[in-house]
Amino acid sequence: MTPPTRRSYRVAIVGGGIVGLFTAYHLLRAGAGPVVVLERGFLSSGASGRNGGGVRQQWDTRATVRLMREAVGAWKRFGREFGTNVWFRQGGYLFLATTPDEVGRLHKVTEAVRAEGLDGRLLDATDVPRHAPALSLDGVLGATFLRTDGTLYPFPGVWGVYEAVRALGGEVCLGVEVTGVRIEGGRAVGLTTSAGPVDATTVVNAAGGWSADVSRLAGLAVPNVASRHEILATEPLKPFLDPMVIRLSDGLYFSQTMRGEVVGGLAVPHPTGTRAGVPTSVAFLGSMSRSLVRLVPALAPVGVLRAWSGYYDDTPDGFPVIGEDPRLPGFVHANGFSGHGFMLSPASSKRVAKAVMGEPTDLDPAQFSPGRFLDPHRAATPEGLQPG
Amino acid sequence: MDPAPDPRPGAGAPGPDLRSLRTRSTRYHRPRAPFCGVGYCTNCLVRVNGVPNVRACRTPFAPTDRVEVENAWPSSRFDLLAAFDVVFPHGIDTLRGFRRPAFARGFYQRVVRRLAGTGALPTPTRPVGTAPARTIETDVVIVGAGTAGRACAGAVVGAGGRPVVLEREPGAAAVDGAEVVVGTTAVFLPPPVLGRPFPFQLIASAPGGSATEVHARRVVVAVGGYDASLWFAGSDRPGVLTADGAERMHPAKRPGFHRAVVFGGGPRALEMLNRFPEHVDAVVAPGTIDPDVSRRASELDIPLYPRTLVLGALGRSRVERVRLTRRGGSSPTFEIPVDAVVLAHRRLPHAQLFFQAGARMAWRPDVGAYSPAIGACGETSVPGLFAAGEPAGAARPDDAVRSGEVAGAAVVAGGPSPSLPVAPAPEGRHELEGYYQEWLAAGPGPGKVVVCPCEDVLLPELLDATDRGYRGIEVIKRYTGLGTGLCQGRYCLPDALFVLAARERRPVPEVGYITQRPPVVPTSLGALAGLPEPGGPPP
Numbered sequence: 022m023t024p025p026t027r028r029s030y031r032v033a034i035v036g037g038g039i040v041g042l043f044t045a046y047h048l049l050r051a052g053a054g055p056v057v058v059l060e061r062g063f064l065s066s067g068a069s070g071r072n073g074g075g076v077r078q079q080w081d082t083r084a085t086v087r088l089m090r091e092a093v094g095a096w097k098r099f100g101r102e103f104g105t106n107v108w109f110r111q112g113g114y115l116f117l118a119t120t121p122d123e124v125g126r127l128h129k130v131t132e133a134v135r136a137e138g139l140d141g142r143l144l145d146a147t148d149v150p151r152h153a154p155a156l157s158l159d160g161v162l163g164a165t166f167l168r169t170d171g172t173l174y175p176f177p178g179v180w181g182v183y184e185a186v187r188a189l190g191g192e193v194c195l196g197v198e199v200t201g202v203r204i205e206g207g208r209a210v211g212l213t214t215s216a217g218p219v220d221a222t223t224v225v226n227a228a229g230g231w232s233a234d235v236s237r238l239a240g241l242a243v244p245n246v247a248s249r250h251e252i253l254a255t256e257p258l259k260p261f262l263d264p265m266v267i268r269l270s271d272g273l274y275f276s277q278t279m280r281g282e283v284v285g286g287l288a289v290p291h292p293t294g295t296r297a298g299v300p301t302s303v304a305f306l307g308s309m310s311r312s313l314v315r316l317v318p319a320l321a322p323v324g325v326l327r328a329w330s331g332y333y334d335d336t337p338d339g340f341p342v343i344g345e346d347p348r349l350p351g352f353v354h355a356n357g358f359s360g361h362g363f364m365l366s367p368a369s370s371k372r373v374a375k376a377v378m379g380e381p382t383d384l385d386p387a388q389f390s391p392g393r394f395l396d397p398h399r400a401a402t403p404e405g406l407q408p409g
Numbered sequence: 410m411d412p413a414p415d416p417r418p419g420a421g422a423p424g425p426d427l428r429s430l431r432t433r434s435t436r437y438h439r440p441r442a443p444f445c446g447v448g449y450c451t452n453c454l455v456r457v458n459g460v461p462n463v464r465a466c467r468t469p470f471a472p473t474d475r476v477e478v479e480n481a482w483p484s485s486r487f488d489l490l491a492a493f494d495v496v497f498p499h500g501i502d503t504l505r506g507f508r509r510p511a512f513a514r515g516f517y518q519r520v521v522r523r524l525a526g527t528g529a530l531p532t533p534t535r536p537v538g539t540a541p542a543r544t545i546e547t548d549v550v551i552v553g554a555g556t557a558g559r560a561c562a563g564a565v566v567g568a569g570g571r572p573v574v575l576e577r578e579p580g581a582a583a584v585d586g587a588e589v590v591v592g593t594t595a596v597f598l599p600p601p602v603l604g605r606p607f608p609f610q611l612i613a614s615a616p617g618g619s620a621t622e623v624h625a626r627r628v629v630v631a632v633g634g635y636d637a638s639l640w641f642a643g644s645d646r647p648g649v650l651t652a653d654g655a656e657r658m659h660p661a662k663r664p665g666f667h668r669a670v671v672f673g674g675g676p677r678a679l680e681m682l683n684r685f686p687e688h689v690d691a692v693v694a695p696g697t698i699d700p701d702v703s704r705r706a707s708e709l710d711i712p713l714y715p716r717t718l719v720l721g722a723l724g725r726s727r728v729e730r731v732r733l734t735r736r737g738g739s740s741p742t743f744e745i746p747v748d749a750v751v752l753a754h755r756r757l758p759h760a761q762l763f764f765q766a767g768a769r770m771a772w773r774p775d776v777g778a779y780s781p782a783i784g785a786c787g788e789t790s791v792p793g794l795f796a797a798g799e800p801a802g803a804a805r806p807d808d809a810v811r812s813g814e815v816a817g818a819a820v821v822a823g824g825p826s827p828s829l830p831v832a833p834a835p836e837g838r839h840e841l842e843g844y845y846q847e848w849l850a851a852g853p854g855p856g857k858v859v860v861c862p863c864e865d866v867l868l869p870e871l872l873d874a875t876d877r878g879y880r881g882i883e884v885i886k887r888y889t890g891l892g893t894g895l896c897q898g899r900y901c902l903p904d905a906l907f908v909l910a911a912r913e914r915r916p917v918p919e920v921g922y923i924t925q926r927p928p929v930v931p932t933s934l935g936a937l938a939g940l941p942e943p944g945g946p947p948p
Contacts, residue, residue, distance in 0.1 A: 063881055063883050063884050064879070064884050065884065065887055066883065070887055097514070098511075100507075100508035100509075100514075101508055101509060101511065104505060104508070105504055105505060106503060106504060106505065106506070106507060106508055108503075108518065108521070110518050110522075155530065176887045176888065177504055180504075180879075180888060184877070255931075255934070256461075256462050256527070256528070256895060256931055257435070257525060257526040257527055257894075257895075258461065258526045258527075258528060258529060258530055259523070259525075259526040259528065259529040259530070260522050260523065260525075260526065261529070261530040279518070279521060279522055279525060280525045280526070280864075280890075281522075281525040281526025281527075289943065300599065300600070301597070301599070301926070301927050302599065303597065303599060303610060303612060303622075303940060304943035306597070306612070306927075306928075306937045306940060307937060307938065307939075307940030307941065307942070307943065308942075308943065309937075310539075310934040310935070310936075310937035310938040310940075311539070311938040313934055313938075314539060314934050314935060314938045319530050319531050319532070319533075320530075320531070320934050321531070321533075321539060321618070321933065321934055321935035321938070322460045322461075322531050322533060322618060322933050322934075322935060323461070323462075323531060323933060323934055324462065324930075324931025324932055324933050324934075325928060325931060325932050325933070325934060325937060326895065326897065326931050327893075327897060327926040327927070327928075328926060328927055328928070329926055
């Protein structure tokens with residue numbers, strides 16, 4: 022355990038994943054310290070160390086395309102700025118449609134992507150082998166491809182931002198659990214932790230799959246739901262696959278990492294909530310293998326090396342929750358990333374830092390604010406491209 | 410311990426001679442030779458009939474099979490890509506190197522990407538289908554038909570039961586009254602779902618790329634153990650191998666080495682002396698040497714080096730000599746000319762299935778490993794799951810028989826109540842704790858210390874991580890990649906625990922547990938694809 026060294030901080034961030042660390046980084050860069058990040062487990066023990074490393078700009082909401090376009094720039098610069106290599110490789114993202122309805126959805130995505138000035142392409146099934154020759158085209162009707170999308174290796178992202186936060190004087194307390202949110206006069210004024218109480222002008226909830234629990238500690242009901250997603254990695258092979266491939270029909274996604282492993286997942290139903298821990302299920306191993314072998318028959322003799330699981334922090338509309346909670350001044354949300362927190366974090370955390378400092382952001386409140394779920398008359402348009 | 414089959418060269422089966430097979434490592438193309446002999450390490454991987462990463466040590470070959478070496482050009486004996494090993498004496502820093510200039514990003518990525526991976530995408534010369542899994546329902550399944558598993562099966566049969574016994578080796582003998590399923594490796598045992606008629610669902614990989622699914626009321630895991638590795642400069646060099654490897658791959662009469670150092674001072678070292686009396690030149694041990702080992706060695710006129718550090722295995726294409734120094738700090742180093750180092754100092758229990766099933770695990774300083782916490786009958790903290798043999802702490806064959814019989818009787822009787830008696834925690838330090846402390850203090854040996862041979866992770870990468878303040882095995886594993894390769898950490902994480910304990914100045918259990926993710930051994934996508942669809946009829 023690394024306990025906090027002071028009693029009082031300007032900002033206390035709950036969760037030492039990539040979102041919490043990047044938020045601390047942007048706050049410290051803006052001179053808004055002292056900042057403490059409280060992490061219950063070890064570095065990268067949550068979704069930041071369990072995700073598939075995808076980074077995509079293909080969405081059907083233009084605001085998300087824009088945010089991700091900024092994030093892609095940040096990931097490209099990451100090694101030079103933070104000293105560690107995330108090996109962000111822009112091999113593209115290939116979405117596969119197998120029904121006319123899915124082709125229509127991809128059409129809409131490509132329109133949004135192109136409207137933001139990116140080179141998204143709608144492909145016929147016959148164009149697919151050019152980007153991924155190993156795929157069997159059985160049942161594929163169409164696809165989209167954006168070659169500036171890509172994949173990265175998540176761990177060095179965590180190390181790099183962690184080191185930068187520490188170099189800027191931020192504290193990252195590992196093995197310290199937040200047990201309560203202290204409220205005085207209707208304002209969040211700090212936390213109680215397994216290492217004693219901490220005072221803070223602002224508390225940031227960046228607890229990922231556990232963010233609803235942290236909000237509840239503050240007496241706030243939120244619609245965030247933790248959902249468990251499973252993933253596996255195969256034996257490392259020599260490079261044969263450049264893009265990340267996603268099939269809309271069953272949410273199958275996979276890519277080949279810089280180390281050569283095929284890493285991918287597929288959603289199988291699990292009860293919501295984090296009580297199950299992070300086990301692997303037989304149902305996942307079976308469904309994932311069937312789905313992957315059907316699409317890439319040559320992989321049938323390739324061994325699965327390991328499987329694991331982690332938590333998405335899902336919101337009803339699939340958009341993250343960024344900003345101060347209107348019900349509790351001093352309590353800022355940086356959660357609800359619905360499985361896309363790692364890729365978004367360099368861009369989204371800048372906005373979180375601004376919200377902490379009370380500055381306006383460029384985010385549409387109807388899409389990102391915590392208050393959007395409090396409006397009973399709100400007509401929510403969920404993000405449509407949320408497979409897997 | 411599993412029954413040892415005849416090593417391939419003696420058995421006369423076709424396929425590469427494991428005594429002379431040479432492969433290359435993934436990143437630096439270092440020369441490698443079969444190391445473990447029991448199907449876990451990456452040193453005997455070959456491409457067979459277009460299928461990559463086939464373990465030669467566990468594969469029956471047909472005369473018509475097309476066997477190719479992977480990862481080498483033009484050949485594994487003369488590999489031009491081994492230039493990477495020479496050009497980068499301190500390794501390639503993929504974590505912090507290759508960051509500038511910005512315009513070279515794509516070029517660096519292509520180069521580093523090409524260095525990764527073992528074997529290329531399969532191009533099977535005969536179709537690889539996905540066979541539906543075979544399903545077995547049984548009261549009691551026993552995993553492992555070694556000494557403990559057979560004793561356990563005998564006890565269950567004696568009490569009127571008819572157990573199913575899964576055995577990884579293809580040639581295991583029958584047990585009267587039991588169904589022995591051979592050539593089948595248990596790879597995944599999720600926690601039982603209590604309340605189902607068959608709470609346990611065990612997944613095994615069977616020959617021919619298919620899966621077997623066993624639904625059982627109770628499970629006895631008697632999977633034995635394996636001989637551990639050791640870290641020193643050149644420990645990945647051809648000629649360094651485990652006692653398992655020596656036993657499985659080298660016929661006693663005509664082994665692939667002439668003069669070996671046996672490392673270890675216990676029963677396993679004695680077995681090596683007895684197996685290769687003509688071919689052992691020295692016995693080197695990290696601590697004291699057992700009296701019966703000393704006696705046998707003096708009969709054979711073999712010198713003993715107790716309390717000695719292995720600093721390096723030197724040589725060109727294989728071990729030519731070992732560099733040693735007595736423990737205690739101020740002793741000079743000395744070298745012995747040998748062509749093999751047989752690691753026989755430490756046997757570790759196979760603990761993956763227990764961990765997967767959710768059993769409480771405990772650090773055993775006497776063994777230097779984590780194993781399931783068990784009660785008097787081998788019962789674990791998971792109701793219905795029992796341990797027998799090496800995972801239950803049995804070190805000798807008669808202990809293994811007894812633990813198998815006791816677990817067999819308990820499993821038939823319905824087992825003792827799941828309230829686990831709290832066994833006194835074993836105390837003390839394993840001899841390797843002090844050993845590795847002194848080894849680190851002795852400084853780097855001659856050449857690279859490859860701590861994770863599967864991924865070619867070097868010792869300085871691990872030391873750099875601890876210098877930067879990263880602590881605990883879980884983070885170090887993710888930071889360095891140590892233990893994430895094809896052996897899933899079997900041959901590096903147990904040693905990493907001791908080295909990290911020394912670096913972090915805290916006891917081994919505080920360095921952390923080695924998470925063991927399914928499957929136990931790589932299992933083909935084709936086999937797993939044959940598992941029944943979810944939502945099918947419940948067992």
